[in-house]
Amino acid sequence: MKNQNKLAGLQKRKAVSGYLFVMPFIVGFLAFMVKPFFESLYMSFCVIELGPGKFDKNFAGLENYVRAFTIDAEFNRLLVEETQKMFFNALAVMVFSFFVALILNQKFKGRAFVRAIFFLPVILSSGVILGVEFNNSLMASMQTAIEDNAGNASITGAIQNILMTSGIGTKAFEKVFEVVDGIYDVAIASGIQIIIFLSGLQTIPGSMYEAASIEGCTKWESLWKITFPMISPLFLVNWIYTIVDYCMRSDNEIMNKISDQMISYLNYGFASAMSWIYFLIVIVIIAISSYIISKGVYYYD
Amino acid sequence: MIKGAGKKSNFWERNRESKGYLLKKTVSDIVYRLIRMILLFGMCFLILQPIFNKISISFMEERDLYDATIIAVPVHFTTGNYQLAMSFMDYGKTMLNTIIVSLTISILQIAVCTLVGYGFARFQFPLKKFWFACVILIIIIPPQTVSTSLYLHFRYFDIAGILKLLTGETINLRGSVVPYYLMSATCMGLKNGLYIYMIRQFFRNIPKELEEAAYVDGCGTLKTFIRIMLPDATPIITSCFLFSFVWQWTDGFYSRTFLGNINLLSMQLTRVGERLSHYMIYDMHQPTGATIGYTNCIVATGTLLVILPLLIIYLFAQKGFVESLSSSGLKM
Numbered sequence: 101m102k103n104q105n106k107l108a109g110l111q112k113r114k115a116v117s118g119y120l121f122v123m124p125f126i127v128g129f130l131a132f133m134v135k136p137f138f139e140s141l142y143m144s145f146c147v148i149e150l151g152p153g154k155f156d157k158n159f160a161g162l163e164n165y166v167r168a169f170t171i172d173a174e175f176n177r178l179l180v181e182e183t184q185k186m187f188f189n190a191l192a193v194m195v196f197s198f199f200v201a202l203i204l205n206q207k208f209k210g211r212a213f214v215r216a217i218f219f220l221p222v223i224l225s226s227g228v229i230l231g232v233e234f235n236n237s238l239m240a241s242m243q244t245a246i247e248d249n250a251g252n253a254s255i256t257g258a259i260q261n262i263l264m265t266s267g268i269g270t271k272a273f274e275k276v277f278e279v280v281d282g283i284y285d286v287a288i289a290s291g292i293q294i295i296i297f298l299s300g301l302q303t304i305p306g307s308m309y310e311a312a313s314i315e316g317c318t319k320w321e322s323l324w325k326i327t328f329p330m331i332s333p334l335f336l337v338n339w340i341y342t343i344v345d346y347c348m349r350s351d352n353e354i355m356n357k358i359s360d361q362m363i364s365y366l367n368y369g370f371a372s373a374m375s376w377i378y379f380l381i382v383i384v385i386i387a388i389s390s391y392i393i394s395k396g397v398y399y400y401d
Numbered sequence: 402m403i404k405g406a407g408k409k410s411n412f413w414e415r416n417r418e419s420k421g422y423l424l425k426k427t428v429s430d431i432v433y434r435l436i437r438m439i440l441l442f443g444m445c446f447l448i449l450q451p452i453f454n455k456i457s458i459s460f461m462e463e464r465d466l467y468d469a470t471i472i473a474v475p476v477h478f479t480t481g482n483y484q485l486a487m488s489f490m491d492y493g494k495t496m497l498n499t500i501i502v503s504l505t506i507s508i509l510q511i512a513v514c515t516l517v518g519y520g521f522a523r524f525q526f527p528l529k530k531f532w533f534a535c536v537i538l539i540i541i542i543p544p545q546t547v548s549t550s551l552y553l554h555f556r557y558f559d560i561a562g563i564l565k566l567l568t569g570e571t572i573n574l575r576g577s578v579v580p581y582y583l584m585s586a587t588c589m590g591l592k593n594g595l596y597i598y599m600i601r602q603f604f605r606n607i608p609k610e611l612e613e614a615a616y617v618d619g620c621g622t623l624k625t626f627i628r629i630m631l632p633d634a635t636p637i638i639t640s641c642f643l644f645s646f647v648w649q650w651t652d653g654f655y656s657r658t659f660l661g662n663i664n665l666l667s668m669q670l671t672r673v674g675e676r677l678s679h680y681m682i683y684d685m686h687q688p689t690g691a692t693i694g695y696t697n698c699i700v701a702t703g704t705l706l707v708i709l710p711l712l713i714i715y716l717f718a719q720k721g722f723v724e725s726l727s728s729s730g731l732k733m
Contacts, residue, residue, distance in 0.1 A: 115525065121521075122520035124587050125536070128587025132587060133542070215723065221448060226648055227648065228652070229670070284447060348543055358549075363552075368553060376546065379542070382543065
């Protein structure tokens with residue numbers, strides 16, 4: 101009895117020290133996440149007026165939401181565009197990073213070097229640098245003008261024309277070409293995902309492939325029957341990471357609009373309403389897609 | 402010569418014995434390798450090309466930019482672009498600021514995240530699952546959602562109404578660096594949820610026996626953490642630190658919203674374009690301002706100046722970034 105008591109005491113002590121370790125997180129979560137989270141939800145229903153030393157929240161019902169959807173000239177368009185872009189971009193990133201990870205998992209000369217290059221964008225194209233490159237839309241339009249003048253027909257352009265005129269699934273082809281045109285975007289957004297896939301590939305025991313090949317399995321079959329199921333949990337991780345990452349990119353136009361409204365125009369209520377709409381859409385996308393993916397995920401152990 | 406010939410005949414002999422299988426296999430192997438090489442080369446080029454392009458542009462004079470015959474190597478070589486970009490960004494001072502801010506913030510963040518990650522990995526306490534779900538939640542919630550409210554919160558900062566009672570006024574923390582340090586000290590900085598997750602994943606893999614042995618030998622909880630667990634976790638902590646440092650260096654959102662008016666490289670970079678046209682109009686007396694090409698050239702130079710320190714870090718600590726991330730075994 102006494103012994104058990106002592107154990108309970110030890111467990112209690114451990115629980116207390118456990119709480120002490122995670123205390124910073126709990127404090128931060130309550131103070132800088134939960135409170136502002138609900139406050140910004142409330143603020144999205146208010147008109148905020150700033151005064152010296154205080155700010156007033158005047159409840160205004162759905163006014164901000166109505167304004168976002170019906171009055172604001174570009175919000176609807178941006179919302180549809182960005183969500184679409186996010187979805188296709190994330191799909192492309194998944195395919196691309198899976199493919200690259202498969203190649204990088206093989207043994208060849210200079211593998212470490214190639215891997216370092218693929219990881220480079222995680223460092224160099226993060227934060228504002230991405231935004232700076234994309235801000236130069238004028239420069240980009242000049243470049244296309246130059247290309248048009250030069251009149252050099254590219255191979256991809258020719259293929260595009262052939263496929264487009266064939267008249268089958270024009271819409272689908274358009275989307276594919278959009279992604280192919282933006283391959284640079286995809287490549288720089290998939291550094292972390294490649295590493296995550298690689299780490300998954302390296303944990304698959306080689307004996308599985310050996311057994312499969314002895315049984316007469318081709319490489320192609322073992323890719324779909326062994327590799328794919330074994331790293332399927334990582335598809336879920338990567339999918340969520342990609343979507344979240346896309347939301348925080350500095351060239352995300354919705355986020356820029358929200359920051360502008362907040363910092364330059366001091367429209368706090370309106371900015372909160374917009375960020376809540378976007379947040380809800382993203383959460384719904386994440387929830388639905390993770391549910392679908394998690395149906396197909398296979399856990400080995 | 403003879404040896405080579407012998408080998409060759411050997412190859413054909415072996416090929417005949419395998420009924421053509423060997424030849425088919427060798428050829429397909431070589432073709433596959435060739436295709437792989439071309440693909441990898443293309444993709445590496447795709448990633449590196451913008452950087453090379455920026456480097457070559459940054460050494461060109463303005464007239465070189467419009468010369469269609471000049472593609473990569475500048476004819477009129479100049480370092481004037483660098484001088485201009487440096488003066489626009491106030492490079493030396495801004496660099497010092499950025500180093501101080503990035504370093505202190507990333508050290509603070511990683512120290513706290515290590516504690517929290519360790520707490521989640523090695524202790525059993527009530528509501529642990531719930532709090533860990535909260536960690537996942539802060540990874541998923543975009544910081545912009547709460548930023549409006551936080552912004553006001555720091556503008557009229559008050560700790561539970563105490564300050565207002567004492568002095569009758571709230572403090573305006575907007576424009577100072579305090580908000581972000583407060584947030585970093587409580588795991589709410591840039592991507593801190595991710596660091597907690599990674600560090601927790603690492604600590605979970607350490608065998609329980611190690612901890613128990615330490616306890617039997619009379620090591621307290623804190624001592625176990627510092628003397629036994631921390632030395633083991635150096636690789637993952639270094640890697641998280643590097644990420645934190647680098648992402649803080651280039652971060653725009655948090656710096657703009659919570660770090661006030663301090664001059665950071667990332668913020669200065671976004672203003673280089675404006676400064677250039679201002680300079681052109683008032684100092685060079687060109688009423689039209691800077692041309693698009695030249696603006697692009699100076700912005701590219703500025704970008705290079707900002708990423709140069711990061712490139713150097715990456716060259717030396719490349720393993721620190723990649724290896725420990727792949728060994729931590731992220732899983733859901």
